Amino acid sequence: MRWDKLMLPDEPAQEALFGVDDVIRRTFDTPEFRGLTFYEVRAQSILNKVPGQSRMPFEWTVNPYRGCSHACVYCFARRTHEYLDLDAGLDFDSKIVVKINAPELLRRQLMSSRWAGSHIAMGTNVDPYQRVEGRYQLMPGILEALRDARNPFSILTKGTLVLRDLHLLREAAKVTDVVVKVSVGFVDGALWRRVEPGTPAPRARLGVCRTLTDAGIGCGVLMAPVLPYLTDSVSQLEATVSAIAEAGASSVTPLVLHLRPGAREWYLAWLEREYPELVAPYRELYGRGAYAPKSYRQSIAARVAALARRYGVGAKASTQPPAPVGARTATNSRVEQLGLL
Numbered sequence: 001m002r003w004d005k006l007m008l009p010d011e012p013a014q015e016a017l018f019g020v021d022d023v024i025r026r027t028f029d030t031p032e033f034r035g036l037t038f039y040e041v042r043a044q045s046i047l048n049k050v051p052g053q054s055r056m057p058f059e060w061t062v063n064p065y066r067g068c069s070h071a072c073v074y075c076f077a078r079r080t081h082e083y084l085d086l087d088a089g090l091d092f093d094s095k096i097v098v099k100i101n102a103p104e105l106l107r108r109q110l111m112s113s114r115w116a117g118s119h120i121a122m123g124t125n126v127d128p129y130q131r132v133e134g135r136y137q138l139m140p141g142i143l144e145a146l147r148d149a150r151n152p153f154s155i156l157t158k159g160t161l162v163l164r165d166l167h168l169l170r171e172a173a174k175v176t177d178v179v180v181k182v183s184v185g186f187v188d189g190a191l192w193r194r195v196e197p198g199t200p201a202p203r204a205r206l207g208v209c210r211t212l213t214d215a216g217i218g219c220g221v222l223m224a225p226v227l228p229y230l231t232d233s234v235s236q237l238e239a240t241v242s243a244i245a246e247a248g249a250s251s252v253t254p255l256v257l258h259l260r261p262g263a264r265e266w267y268l269a270w271l272e273r274e275y276p277e278l279v280a281p282y283r284e285l286y287g288r289g290a291y292a293p294k295s296y297r298q299s300i301a302a303r304v305a306a307l308a309r310r311y312g313v314g315a316k317a318s319t320q321p322p323a324p325v326g327a328r329t330a331t332n333s334r335v336e337q338l339g340l341l
Contacts, residue, residue, distance in 0.1 A: 032131055034051060036069055036094050043099040045104045047120070056123040058154070062106060064138040068126040070158055071198040073168025073270040074225055077125045083176035088262035089269075093198070096132050103211065105143025110149040119155045120146065121175070124327035129159030140165055147172040155181035160198045160208050169217050178234035181220040182209050185255075194274055195227070206247035221247070224255035226300050227244045228285055228292060231313050237303055245311035252313050256297045260290045302324040 024040040027283055028032070042122050048061045050188045067081055071093040079087035086095055099105075102179040109115060122128050128139055143165055146153050153176070155162065162169075162180070172178050186192070199205075221244045231240070245254050262285075272294050285292055308314070 002311075010240075028135070029245065033135070034138060036132070037133060038098060038136075039095065039097045040100045041097060042101045044104060045101050045109070046099060047109050047115075049195060058119055058124075060118050060120045061123045061124050061335070062102070062120055062122050062128075062142065062183065064099050064102040064128055064136075064142065065096055065126050065130065065132060067092050069096060069131045069198045070127055070196060072196045073156075074195065074227070074257055074259070074263060074267050076258060076260050076263050078266055079260065080125065082262065084133070089266050096130075096133060098136055100139070102135065102138050103145060105149070106142055106144035110145055110151055117151055118148070120151060121156070123156035123183075125155040125257050127157050127159055128155065129157040132160075133159070133161055140168060143172060147175065150176045150268050154181070156181045156183060158183045158196070158205055160204050162198045163208055163211055166212070166215055168216070169212075172217065173217060176327040178217065180212055180217055180222075181222050183222045183224055184235060184240070184244065185223055186226065188231065190238065191230060194229075203243065205238035206243055206249075209244075209247040209249050213250070218250040219253035220246075220253065221249040221303060222255060223252050225257035226254055227257050228296070229281060234301060234303070237300075238307055241304060241307035242311050244315045245308075250314050252308050254300055256292050256300055258290045258292075259286055264290070 022042070023279065026038045026040060027036070028038075035205055046062055048063065050059050050061060051276070061248040066084070067086075068075065068077070075092070078092045081088055081092040084097070088094070122142075133273075139162075153172070157180075168177055169180065170266070170334060184202045184205050188205075189201065189203075192199070192202055206221070209221060223240060223244065226237075230323045231237075241252060257267075268279060268282065285296070291297070
């Protein structure tokens, strides 16, 4: 895509290759979209091949949007906006690219003789059920194309809007493999408003999990991200896993915050404003890398796994009193020295 045909008031001309010829810029003066700018494009391809060296357990993705109004301060996808000559901070939160031809383009690509019917993951880069989906409604057409092609797919979302398409998910589940997961890293309401200001509340997302489960669409929870020093105490982890169990989740998978370039700078700047006392500990914990130490990640995984067993995530609740969790292990000694548990 070239942006040179689009001149924005009070903004410089922007140029970036994006695979389309024209861009239409729109704003909507309604409370839910105030402050957001949408760039409507006609993409040339909607199926994205994941690089061969990726750690992801899937090969293909579909992303009908770029940028995300969820405005999560930690979002790892922020740097992708820099490829459009936009910044990874406010631009990522407020300038959303909309691939308006995504449904028909996907249908055509799925029908190609060259397509092998591989699993397609959605929500891996930005959320397909962010607020903009309420206006553009791209996902129903995408789900219909996947259903008609009997193509397996998965959805990861922080959006409650996925329930609008429950009937399509149920229809697709009759003919192919469908996996839905909601992302809920913690249930602290006060922290949620600071960290994920554009998302539905954590317990509303868990309500989605309950509704999907009751409707016969098994729903797991990606417990992500676990934020060091903010959501990783024993009591916080327990509160989150307990709520996940109550929602009827089929599984819980914890993921500790990782700070890739773009996200790292934005998140640390947020910490400087909101929790300045944590900036130095974060720099010590993460060093120059994107990931927390392996021992810390293993400790979080072990604690969440124990809590999941205790509260019966993915299984019928036990009639026995819950067993104690949080026993000291050799692998978390360094973590305890850092004061993280």
